[in-house]
Amino acid sequence: MGRLRRTAAAGRPPDDGLTVTIQRGDPGARTGFRVATFTPMTVLDVLLAVQREHDPSIGFRFSCRVGMCGTCGVRVNGRSVLACQTPVPENGEPVAIAPMAGFPVVRDLIVDTTPFWDEWRRVTPYVVPAEDAAEPARIAPDSPERRAIDPSLDCVQCGVCFSSCGIAGGSRTFLGPAALNRALVLVNDSRDTATQERLDLVSGPDGVDRCHYIYGCSSACPKGLDPAASIRRLRRGR
Secondary structure, three states: OOOOEEOOOOOOOOOOOEEEEEOOOOOOOOOEEEEOOEEOOEHHHHHHHHHHHOOOOOOOOOOOOOOOOOOOEEEEOOEEEEHHHOEOOOOOOOEEEEOOOOOOEEEOOEEOOHHHHHHHHHOOOOOOOOOOOOOOOOOOOOOHHHHHHHHHOOOOOOOHHHHHOHHHHHOOOOOOHHHHHHHHHHHOOOOOOOHHHHHHHHOOOOOHHHOOOOOHHHHHOOOOOOHHHHHHHHHOOO
């Protein structure tokens, strides 16, 4: 990360630190902390500092630290984010960290993502090739097909959109924004032979008509995808 510089914002002395509140599963566990800040600093850095300097028992997930593995999803001041991509407030505003919404909590900030993966599996999230398909199968980079797929392609299955969707969190049958976004990618892929089955699924009672277009999924996606737009396209037939 290079050299880290301790800093203060909006008149705070450098050693004043950042006030952090972390939701814990154990009613007796410590929830409030003060963490010394540095530049640049992410929410994941805050969690690591709390674990290292204050309470080694705190539970949270992370792996790659570059926004690709999708494991460090949490809520920060009520917003679902990836902790490794989210900077701490520069104005010294206190930070409240909670587990993602819509998932059973395992411990502290660790959630059971089974509901997300259950819906992901239902759309058959991989290409189903024809039995006589020749290899390698290609989609030209400048083709209309590629242009239709690319805006929805870079999902890292982090569950942040699921956590931000009031419908997915309240219903265990709604496919949810990530699964529907993946379905949109695959029904536009000419190499796939399961297009009609997916369209039948997403047009059913658990599919696109359950979406209320609150746009929480699109505003929260850490990769800049627009699952709400994918759902609209599916509703039109792709």
